[in-house]
Amino acid sequence: MMMSTLTLTRAGHLATVTLDRPDVRNAFNAASIAELTAVFRELGDDDSVRAIVLAANGVAFCAGADLNWMKEMAGYSDAENLADALCLAEMLRTIYLCPKPVVAQVQGDCYAGGMGLVAACDIAVAADTVNFCLSEVRLGLIPATISPYVIKAMGENAARRYFLTAERFDASEALRIGFVAQAVPAAALDEAVAALVKALVSASPNAVREAKRLVSDIGGAPITDALIAETAERIAVIRASDEGREGVRAFLDKRKPGWLD
Template sequence: MTDAANLQRLKLGVEGHVARVTLDRPDVRNAFDDATIVELTAAFRALGDDPNVRVIVLAANGPAFCAGADLNWMKRMAGYSEAENRADALGLATMLNTVYACPKPVIARVQGDAYAGGMGLVAVCDIAIAASTAQFCLSEARLGLMPATIAPYVIRAMGARAAHRYFVTAERFDAAEALRLGFVHEAVEAEQLDARVEAIASAIVANSPNAVRECKQLVTDLASTEIDDALIGETAERIARIRASDEGREGVRSFLEKRKPSWLG
């Protein structure tokens, strides 16, 4: 298993057959940067290979689950070339696919808001249990961007019809709506969240490890078109291109400078 002592942005622990990966940057609403992406990728690869681990819970400390990209990371990205953006985006796309393709079932414990890339993290998990107070938002279009790297997973989780709306409106919606769309499996009161996550994890642990692994793979193989290297590369190419575009740069700058983007007049 990956060395938990070397993790700076995550907490990692295993109790029995249940592993817990916890986003641990509550001061920035658990927004992720390139270092977080590296740690998540390493953690899920290691836990996926650990024969003792049968289920993984992805959780977060603080009031928010994940607010998407870290502001300091966005500031650095604002000056990236298209090639640099492509390499950066490919790291994110690879991390998302590492969680999605992990041979162990992954449960998202969504105790608070999940915005932009945070919705991607929820979508790549096999099971999502949310607190009823959690809010969700695909906010990229407000910044002149698009949710390209998370799109294959979010579309699978909420369906194309809902994605058509929320990708282009960047509206916030609540846990009840996320449940109605099928984006989360349950929306429960905050005080019930841990009990429900624990119950589902226990149900998985009680099953045959090999059967669980094969069942997860069965769904992946049969549900829809495989998410392969070509698609991962394509989504990274799309976000890199739009990040480097005039509107992409203007959107990020206006957000960081706390002003309206130029297309709002």
């Protein structure tokens, strides 16, 4: 697909989607939202892809909304504002529900809506020089569309603080509150992401997909008889799947499973 705001590269079972508007600190606009939605749908349906990295070119990962786009929105009607917000919401949901595991490689500062992009990914790795900020209230706005993902990622207490204060915080704080999984020296960022990708593409593609869905479906759910029955059914189904049977046989035979051939 032709894209003006992103680049897409592939290497083996890995696809890398790179935000590519460094002149505006990779701030997003209507075009980049549409392209992100489309590319994640395409990669989610591509059986050759087992992992996706969301990266960025330039000094910043993503500065949130593009200023020129925000100027346009100032003149929108209520209906136009709602339609625009729904496009952003659908883009975030598409990344979050992508059946392939998504790793955010955060090499530079990440503000406002950019934090929504990171939070929608499954695993985030940041350079230890990165700063984060949920700056919306400074502009008289709120981080509403990104809130389902950011609150899940950092927890309610941290979200309450940073939504209300718009304080800037560093990668070590992002790690402490659980917003990122790792904070590493900038020079080690590529290596850290590559290690995660290697683990992801080495596992059963079907099991990874179902494990991701398991977290989404079960996380926070009360432990009821219905939930116990559902989880028992899920493991029974995957044990009987082709990859489930192959994985167990390969383990017992002390050989590599077929998906690594």
